[in-house]
Amino acid sequence: MHQGGDGSMNARDSTRLPTAIIGAGPAGLATAISLQQQGYPCPLLLFDAGRGLSPRIGESIPPAATPPLKDLLGPAAAQHLARHLVCPGSMSVWNSEQPGHNDFLYDLSGQGYHLDRALFEQQLSQGVDWRGIEHYQGYRLLRAESREPGYDLVFRTPDAREESVRAGFVVDATGPASVFARKTGIARNLLDEVLFACARFTLPDNSAGLQHSLIEATANGWWYGARLPDNQMILTLCSDRALIKQQRYQQPWAWLDALQQTTWLRHQIPACISQAAAETLDILLRPAFSSILSAVAGDRWLAVGDAAACYDPISSAGITKALLQGQQAAAAMVQYAQSGEGTALADYQDQVFADFNQYAGVRRQLYHGETRFWNAPFWRRRRGDIKDSPLART
Numbered sequence: 001m002h003q004g005g006d007g008s009m010n011a012r013d014s015t016r017l018p019t020a021i022i023g024a025g026p027a028g029l030a031t032a033i034s035l036q037q038q039g040y041p042c043p044l045l046l047f048d049a050g051r052g053l054s055p056r057i058g059e060s061i062p063p064a065a066t067p068p069l070k071d072l073l074g075p076a077a078a079q080h081l082a083r084h085l086v087c088p089g090s091m092s093v094w095n096s097e098q099p100g101h102n103d104f105l106y107d108l109s110g111q112g113y114h115l116d117r118a119l120f121e122q123q124l125s126q127g128v129d130w131r132g133i134e135h136y137q138g139y140r141l142l143r144a145e146s147r148e149p150g151y152d153l154v155f156r157t158p159d160a161r162e163e164s165v166r167a168g169f170v171v172d173a174t175g176p177a178s179v180f181a182r183k184t185g186i187a188r189n190l191l192d193e194v195l196f197a198c199a200r201f202t203l204p205d206n207s208a209g210l211q212h213s214l215i216e217a218t219a220n221g222w223w224y225g226a227r228l229p230d231n232q233m234i235l236t237l238c239s240d241r242a243l244i245k246q247q248r249y250q251q252p253w254a255w256l257d258a259l260q261q262t263t264w265l266r267h268q269i270p271a272c273i274s275q276a277a278a279e280t281l282d283i284l285l286r287p288a289f290s291s292i293l294s295a296v297a298g299d300r301w302l303a304v305g306d307a308a309a310c311y312d313p314i315s316s317a318g319i320t321k322a323l324l325q326g327q328q329a330a331a332a333m334v335q336y337a338q339s340g341e342g343t344a345l346a347d348y349q350d351q352v353f354a355d356f357n358q359y360a361g362v363r364r365q366l367y368h369g370e371t372r373f374w375n376a377p378f379w380r381r382r383r384g385d386i387k388d389s390p391l392a393r394t
């Protein structure tokens, strides 16, 4: 690894310094692969803190994810995607008692999928390793300091040492925490925060159907269900931090009770799930933000994926955005490395801001579009009729 501070490199030549990509989720992996594909001239170092044993949540991708995946995975794409489940679209009970359908059938860009999320990231990670990109797993960014002509980064290593690295350019791909950007003083603007109470189930061997994503809006939030590879199913209740606490949705019995109160969803899933015994369930809580950094690119750095901007999972767009932004960020960085001018980085930032504005419009339309529970606090909060004080989060 290129160690900082020993004077062994020409510190004035930032193109000879490595570029550090921090975070190896879909955004960091897509950026690394795409930089290498586009002939980026600097060595690449990819760091990831690791997520321990905590399972990754977020598994539906629409057809729009297929083109970037084909680019990134190359000839192996079809073989890799065949290990996930094709998702023909979604069925949702939203502002109506009758389910509506959104079919992917006529989408020419490709197919939608329900992913085995850990396998999906492994497949992208293999693409990184196959290209010979140095990948440091278990390296957590602790500190970052600007030092001409780049940055000094300090990581905690898997054996609990501190190791410093000098990088000529930094990609922040650390997800919603946007660790590098936050450490260098960039603010994050929060539009909304919802909380997901998630449970995974093993389906009986003879379970048929269940190919669509299933969504049902209720007074206290909305439910989402998807069949996953290997006979797994995920069911999640999206609600508010305040409501989850008040209704005790993190307790399996309260969560199951809420599932029983759905009018449509409970009839779509096998009885062994809707009538599962509370003591067999683990409920995982996961926050999901709608937020954006006040700057997503600057002097020898940029942010990609959730580090740059997070979308509410109702959009099903987080992974697709991460892949596309990885490709856009790589194109901007190649131009920047060739010309030394920041125009390409500024254009990248404009694109991320424009995409977020478009997403915010769609999100608004969706949450305003459910009118059956107009006065319920969850829906009033999404419309901005109730504003929680930051103290309500504790």
Ligand SMILES: Cc1cc2nc3c(=O)[nH]c(=O)nc-3n(C[C@H](O)[C@H](O)[C@H](O)COP(=O)(O)OP(=O)(O)OC[C@H]3O[C@@H](n4cnc5c(N)ncnc54)[C@H](O)[C@@H]3O)c2cc1C
Pocket (backbone or CB within 6 Å): 022, 023, 024, 025, 026, 027, 028, 047, 048, 049, 050, 051, 057, 058, 059, 060, 061, 139, 140, 141, 142, 173, 174, 175, 176, 177, 179, 196, 286, 287, 288, 304, 305, 306, 307, 311, 313, 316, 317, 318, 319, 320, 322
């Ligand atoms: C409940 C829930 C459901 C979702 N459902 C969907 C869905 O159905 N479809 C969809 O498209 N999206 C969904 N999403 C969103 C999707 O998961 C994210 O948009 C996507 O993971 C973003 O990828 P990323 O690479 O930007 O960030 P992440 O996947 O968060 O990856 C960030 C990486 O950075 C690493 N990291 C963090 N801190 C450090 C540090 N200090 N040093 C080094 N490394 C660090 C982490 O270990 C991690 O590997 C969902 C999200 C949630 C919360």
